[in-house]
Amino acid sequence: MIKQLFKIVWNRKRANFLIMMEILISFLVVFLVMVFGIYFIDIYAYPLGFTYKDVWAINIDRGAYNPNEDKTKQLEVVKQLIQVAKDFPEVEAVAGINVIPFDNGEWRTGFDFAGKNYSPAINLVTDDLSQVLGIKLLEGRWFNKEDDTTKEMPIIINQTLSQALYGSESPIGKVFSPGESGRLYKIVGLVSDFRDDGELVELKLYMFERLNLNPNPNPSPAELETMRSLNNLAVKLRPGTPAVFEEKLAKAFLSIAKDWSFNIQTLEDIRYKRMKKTLAPILAAAIVAVFLMIMVGLGLTGVLWQSVTQRIKEIGLRRANGATRGKIYYQILGELLVITSIALLVGTIIVIQFPLLGFLDFVNAKVYIITLLVSWGLISLLTLVCGFYPSNLAAKIPPAEALHYE
Amino acid sequence: MLKNYIKVAFLVLMRRKFFTFISLFAVSFTLIVLIVVSAVFDHVLSPVAPEVNANRTLGIYWGEMKGPESTSNGNPGYGLLDNNARNLPNVELMTIFTEASPAISYIRGQKIVSLMKHTDGEYWQILQFNFLEGSPITTEDEKNANFVAVINKSTKEKFFGKESAVGKFIEADNQNFRIVGVVEDVSQLRYSAYAEMWVPISTKKDPGYKTELLSNCTALLLAKSASDFPSIKAELALRMANFQFPAEFKNEYKNIVCFADTPLEAFSREIFGSTEVNPKSSRLVAIALGLMVLFMLLPAINLININISRILERSSEIGVRKAFGASSWTLVGQFIVENLILTLLGAIIGFIGSILVLQIINHSNFLQYASFQINYRVFFYGILTTIFFSLLSGVYPAWQMSKLNPIEALRGGGLR
Numbered sequence: 001m002i003k004q005l006f007k008i009v010w011n012r013k014r015a016n017f018l019i020m021m022e023i024l025i026s027f028l029v030v031f032l033v034m035v036f037g038i039y040f041i042d043i044y045a046y047p048l049g050f051t052y053k054d055v056w057a058i059n060i061d062r063g064a065y066n067p068n069e070d071k072t073k074q075l076e077v078v079k080q081l082i083q084v085a086k087d088f089p090e091v092e093a094v095a096g097i098n099v100i101p102f103d104n105g106e107w108r109t110g111f112d113f114a115g116k117n118y119s120p121a122i123n124l125v126t127d128d129l130s131q132v133l134g135i136k137l138l139e140g141r142w143f144n145k146e147d148d149t150t151k152e153m154p155i156i157i158n159q160t161l162s163q164a165l166y167g168s169e170s171p172i173g174k175v176f177s178p179g180e181s182g183r184l185y186k187i188v189g190l191v192s193d194f195r196d197d198g199e200l201v202e203l204k205l206y207m208f209e210r211l212n213l214n215p216n217p218n219p220s221p222a223e224l225e226t227m228r229s230l231n232n233l234a235v236k237l238r239p240g241t242p243a244v245f246e247e248k249l250a251k252a253f254l255s256i257a258k259d260w261s262f263n264i265q266t267l268e269d270i271r272y273k274r275m276k277k278t279l280a281p282i283l284a285a286a287i288v289a290v291f292l293m294i295m296v297g298l299g300l301t302g303v304l305w306q307s308v309t310q311r312i313k314e315i316g317l318r319r320a321n322g323a324t325r326g327k328i329y330y331q332i333l334g335e336l337l338v339i340t341s342i343a344l345l346v347g348t349i350i351v352i353q354f355p356l357l358g359f360l361d362f363v364n365a366k367v368y369i370i371t372l373l374v375s376w377g378l379i380s381l382l383t384l385v386c387g388f389y390p391s392n393l394a395a396k397i398p399p400a401e402a403l404h405y406e
Numbered sequence: 407m408l409k410n411y412i413k414v415a416f417l418v419l420m421r422r423k424f425f426t427f428i429s430l431f432a433v434s435f436t437l438i439v440l441i442v443v444s445a446v447f448d449h450v451l452s453p454v455a456p457e458v459n460a461n462r463t464l465g466i467y468w469g470e471m472k473g474p475e476s477t478s479n480g481n482p483g484y485g486l487l488d489n490n491a492r493n494l495p496n497v498e499l500m501t502i503f504t505e506a507s508p509a510i511s512y513i514r515g516q517k518i519v520s521l522m523k524h525t526d527g528e529y530w531q532i533l534q535f536n537f538l539e540g541s542p543i544t545t546e547d548e549k550n551a552n553f554v555a556v557i558n559k560s561t562k563e564k565f566f567g568k569e570s571a572v573g574k575f576i577e578a579d580n581q582n583f584r585i586v587g588v589v590e591d592v593s594q595l596r597y598s599a600y601a602e603m604w605v606p607i608s609t610k611k612d613p614g615y616k617t618e619l620l621s622n623c624t625a626l627l628l629a630k631s632a633s634d635f636p637s638i639k640a641e642l643a644l645r646m647a648n649f650q651f652p653a654e655f656k657n658e659y660k661n662i663v664c665f666a667d668t669p670l671e672a673f674s675r676e677i678f679g680s681t682e683v684n685p686k687s688s689r690l691v692a693i694a695l696g697l698m699v700l701f702m703l704l705p706a707i708n709l710i711n712i713n714i715s716r717i718l719e720r721s722s723e724i725g726v727r728k729a730f731g732a733s734s735w736t737l738v739g740q741f742i743v744e745n746l747i748l749t750l751l752g753a754i755i756g757f758i759g760s761i762l763v764l765q766i767i768n769h770s771n772f773l774q775y776a777s778f779q780i781n782y783r784v785f786f787y788g789i790l791t792t793i794f795f796s797l798l799s800g801v802y803p804a805w806q807m808s809k810l811n812p813i814e815a816l817r818g819g820g821l822r
Contacts, residue, residue, distance in 0.1 A: 022708055064617070064618050244515045259611045295431060306719060309719075
């Protein structure tokens with residue numbers, strides 16, 4: 001039966017080749033759109049590691065960098081800003097943070113560990129951040145006053161980094177040197193994750209370093225330099241705080257630092273903008289792909305229909321020789337299935353080359369296999385729907401009429 | 407002869423309406439996508455108001471500093487441009503302005519974020535804005551650090567509604583500006599001209615911008631004509647090669663580059679990260695054309711399949727024509743004309759459809775103040791694309807048709 005089908009398909013190879021090409025390219029289009037869609041669905045599912053509800057991000061613009069500016073005074077102003085914000089009854093907590101979640105910027109630090117080089121994203125934050133963003137720890141503790149006196153720099157890492165450095169061992173209390181002379185990192189806490197690029201960016205190595213706004217009475221130039229990079233505050237508001245509070249807060253800030261500018265945004269807004277930027281091109285591609293598939297579907301239906309009317313003689317002969325309607329029906333569908341399978345096979349071979357060539361290599365094997373299965377399913381469904389009406393038409397051909405056609 | 411072909415073409419189109427519908431759907435959909443894409447490109451790169459002088463303007467959009475251990479790149483800073491890009495040969499005018507960045511105002515308890523550009527007086531001479539009222543910021547305003555501002559129409563409506571705005575005051579980022587002019591909205595995609603509020607660069611809160619090497623500035627250079635571009639680029643490259651770093655950067659960085667580019671060159675520099683004086687913008691165009699053809703492939707194969715089906719249906723007609731002595735070439739010509747008529751019909755639907763799609767994008771507010779239009783350039787690209795697509799999908803079926811055996815064809819037989 002199957003051998004017979006292949007023979008029929010082979011006999012009409014020229015007409016079938018073009019249909020096969022059409023299905024093959026449709027498969028590639030569907031695959032490329034689906035691979036992005038499924039990739040994003042997959043990484044969206046991982047926990048974010050913090051909550052962004054009722055949190056405002058305030059960017060501090062201190063103007064152009066000037067090597068001779070009075071950094072000690074600037075630090076005092078930042079501390080005043082934090083205190084002023086905390087004093088409002090609408091505010092639950094305030095923290096300093098170097099890189100705002102969902103924002104495009106990123107900081108990385110590089111170090112050698114056990115002979116391998118790592119470059120995790122790093123964020124400098126103050127003690128109150130866990131309160132502002134509701135960060136939960138898996139093990140250990142968040143930064144606090146205890147850290148004031150330790151000579152090692154306290155850090156908190158995420159699970160991905162912990163896995164990379166220590167495998168399944170607990171990282172708490174471990175001390176290592178990041179390479180710079182005299183500096184030692186001490187891991188005090190482990191968080192499941194802190195996805196500061198949002199839900200649509202791959203998991204990455206991540207660590208927090210403690211930013212101490214009350215260093216010893218005479219902070220070193222390096223410490224002050226670090227403070228200079230503190231350009232963002234995160235403010236947690238009481239639920240239900242009206243938007244007009246923003247003006248009150250901004251006025252209060254500007255009365256302290258007249259020469260600075262402040263840009264206040266909700267984290268929700270920043271997240272939305274970032275997501276829109278990532279998803280808009282994929283959405284546009286998906287809309288185009290849907291229309292392409294409608295077009296292919298209509299075209300395929302037309303071509304199959306035409307080929308059935310052309311083969312009335314052949315089908316009539318089969319019917320006269322005792323083939324049932326069902327057999328004719330399944331013959332036409334079967335032929336289509338053979339063409340589709342060949343197209344899908346070729347398509348799969350092409351698609352498997354992509355990661356080997358370094359294209360789409362950010363996608364893991366799980367996503368790749370799911371995408372393959374979904375694309376196979378969608379294309380098979382499309383061709384079956386297209387073949388339904390023409391096969392029905394063929395099955396209904398009465399043998400007598402068909403034979404006398406000539 | 408041609409008249410006859412056209413008549414036959416319409417008869418054939420009317421005969422099997424389902425096939426005609428599928429063909430027209432495929433053609434018009436393909437063209438809608440391609441026309442919309444070319445309208446967007448045209449909107450970003452073509453010389454339209456306020457960039458009326460775009461064809462003799464170069465921009466310095468990007469710079470890079472390199473040292474033994476650090477690399478830093480981004481927009482050039484005011485200091486770098488002011489000290490090194492002024493008085494280049496054959497440059498009539500030069501402006502330095504900042505990127506548009508949010509400035510915040512509160513009015514009646516409501517927050518208004520306006521994207522603000524800091525500019526000089528020359529900016530308004532190189533770019534010809536459409537003033538609804540008032541006048542631009544002048545060189546004097548910049549020199550004396552006058553707190554004056556030009557705003558766009560939408561911002562005016564947010565602050566003052568329907569009333570006239572000139573002479574009134576606006577508070578933005580805790581600074582008070584007197585409004586001197588109101589201009590038409592400019593699209594977000596026009597990098598140099600886009601902003602909602604423009605103020606003199608000398609009103610910046612912190613004067614430190616004057617010495618910055620890399621920061622958030624851009625310079626536009628208005629040349630006497632496009633033929634002066636090479637000499638301007640060469641001189642800028644020479645000045646960069648002789649650049650002396652100020653003391654505080656001397657240890658960290660050893661050399662610095664920045665380039666005067668046309669918009670297309672700047673775009674390809676951003677994509678390929680090239681640091682040559684003349685980035686290969688032809689490569690970008692080639693890639694764009696390649697992608698267009700690739701996109702057309704599926705619709706074309708779809709149309710080829712449908713066309714072959716239609717030809718098979720008409721095999722007895724073709725048999726008769728062959729039997730009466732029509733040559734293969736005549737038949738090929740006839741079919742190509744028929745296909746061209748079909749695709750042109752599709753193009754009409756395609757143009758109507760793309761106007762609708764562009765209207766939807768314009769009204770969705772997805773890109774601020776962007777208004778994509780079908781102008782004569784886009785129309786021309788559209789027609790060119792249609793003809794190319796028509797040939798792509800018509801030549802193979804026509805060739806197949808001309809090969810039909812007349813005897814077989816007369817009996818209604820088809821291709822093997």
